[in-house]
Amino acid sequence: MRSRTMPKPSWNLEFLMWVFTRVSGLSLILLAVIGISLGLLMGARSQMDLGTFMRWAFFPNPSHVLDSEIPDIYLWSNGFWQIMEILVVVFAATHGFNGLRVVLEDYTSPGFWQGLLRFLIFLLWIFSALVGIYVILGS
Amino acid sequence: MALSRKVGLLAGAKYQGGGPMLAWALHRISGLAIIVFVTLHVMASFLTQQLGSDLGISINILYESIYFQLFIVFCAIFHGVNGLRIIVLDVWPRLIRYQKESTWLEWFVVLPLYALTAFIMIRRFLAG
Numbered sequence: 001m002r003s004r005t006m007p008k009p010s011w012n013l014e015f016l017m018w019v020f021t022r023v024s025g026l027s028l029i030l031l032a033v034i035g036i037s038l039g040l041l042m043g044a045r046s047q048m049d050l051g052t053f054m055r056w057a058f059f060p061n062p063s064h065v066l067d068s069e070i071p072d073i074y075l076w077s078n079g080f081w082q083i084m085e086i087l088v089v090v091f092a093a094t095h096g097f098n099g100l101r102v103v104l105e106d107y108t109s110p111g112f113w114q115g116l117l118r119f120l121i122f123l124l125w126i127f128s129a130l131v132g133i134y135v136i137l138g139s
Numbered sequence: 140m141a142l143s144r145k146v147g148l149l150a151g152a153k154y155q156g157g158g159p160m161l162a163w164a165l166h167r168i169s170g171l172a173i174i175v176f177v178t179l180h181v182m183a184s185f186l187t188q189q190l191g192s193d194l195g196i197s198i199n200i201l202y203e204s205i206y207f208q209l210f211i212v213f214c215a216i217f218h219g220v221n222g223l224r225i226i227v228l229d230v231w232p233r234l235i236r237y238q239k240e241s242t243w244l245e246w247f248v249v250l251p252l253y254a255l256t257a258f259i260m261i262r263r264f265l266a267g
Contacts, residue, residue, distance in 0.1 A: 022225075022226050022229065025219075025222045025223075025226065026223075026226060028219075029219060029223070049263075050259060051259075051260070051263060058215070063184075063188075089181075092177060096170065096173065096174045096177065097174070099170050099174070100170075100171070100174055103167055103170075103171070124178075128178050128181055128182075131181055131182065131185050132181045134185065134189075135181065135184045135185050135188055135189075138188055138189065139184075139188060
């Protein structure tokens with residue numbers, strides 16, 4: 001039995017998204033680690049319970065920690081955290097909707113309907129990322 | 140896709156893939172669940188924050204349920220740890236030989252992590 005020849009990686013969408021999925025997945029974990037570390041430095045240990053803190057770790061939004069005893073909300077809601085949140089939203093939306101595209105392409109064949117589904121996923125991706133950024137800048 | 144083949148759902152389910160196949164299926168299911176949850180959550184936040192709408196609040200009630208939370212936390216933990224396993228196997232392709240063992244190792248990480256999280260969540264839920 002002859003083994004399949006390895007296709008040479010070319011700089012197409014599939015390859016770029018394959019790389020992006022790995023990089024963004026690692027980045028999301030790293031962003032959560034940064035949220036946990038800086039949260040502990042800002043005194044999360046004595047100011048909130050574990051559930052509240054884990055919500056903050058998943059997504060460092062000030063409305064996630066309103067239900068706690070932090071003395072100064074500004075420490076938890078400044079521009080640095082807004083940048084972190086936008087990074088999380090953009091990485092998560094792109095990672096997630098690209099994953100949805102990969103799953104759907106496994107169960108459809110190229111043609112009109114697959115193109116339509118890809119277009120719908122593209123719209124959903126843009127829409128949810130923009131709505132997420134709007135909520136971040138508004139909270 | 141690169142390989143064109145027609146495999147029905149039943150034939151696919153009968154495939155004896157073992158641990159790696161279970162990890163593959165759970166990775167997809169948990170990923171889809173996270174997409175649904177995160178998208179709903181973003182939309183609900185927008186609706187309550189910008190419009191003060193009741194629809195956003197009713198979506199919030201849906202995922203404030205402890206059962207939904209236990210499910211979505213499992214999805215997040217499994218998807219994260221399995222993603223790390225995939226990255227490790229991709230970066231060091233020689234380890235593909237130990238793919239089956241890597242899924243056992245993965246469960247050794249996921250199960251204690253999830254058990255601890257679920258214990259804390261359920262204890263808090265029962266306390267009210």
